[in-house]
Amino acid sequence: MTAGHTPTSYTAEVPVRWSDMDVFQHVNHARMVTLLEESRIDWLRGVDPEVAAMLQNSVVAHLDVRYRTPLTHHDSPLSVTMWLERVRSVDLTIRYEVRAAGAAADSRPAVRATTQLALGDPHTQSLRRLTAEEREQLAPWVHEAGS
Numbered sequence: 832m833t834a835g836h837t838p839t840s841y842t843a844e845v846p847v848r849w850s851d852m853d854v855f856q857h858v859n860h861a862r863m864v865t866l867l868e869e870s871r872i873d874w875l876r877g878v879d880p881e882v883a884a885m886l887q888n889s890v891v892a893h894l895d896v897r898y899r900t901p902l903t904h905h906d907s908p909l910s911v912t913m914w915l916e917r918v919r920s921v922d923l924t925i926r927y928e929v930r931a932a933g934a935a936a937d938s939r940p941a942v943r944a945t946t947q948l949a950l951g952d953p954h955t956q957s958l959r960r961l962t963a964e965e966r967e968q969l970a971p972w973v974h975e976a977g978s
Contacts (some may be wrong), residue, residue: 847907906931
């Protein structure tokens, strides 16, 4: 997996494996969720260790995936661009846009998705609030809807 980033977004290049394909030779819908997860982990571990540590005890609260165009093995590696769409008191939402290899960054994505992560406290086994310092760390990654 190779990657690049600007101050407010991160793009991971994710290879499509033969095992990701369905009987119609498209990336299977459930495997797309795995590719999104791999991209998210690459972003969080690769860019900011403090943010990665903060989100280590987060859990997926909600996932939404919109498939617009089938992707195939020939579209590999997929270009997955991510940023934060929203940060609230106990959770944040990551936005994804997935494009085929070589597609222009401003082209229509084949897949759009969001993952809502809720922050947890491993000692109390309950949700916890983001601190002001954590919100400040996340601020550069937030894109408001439509921006």
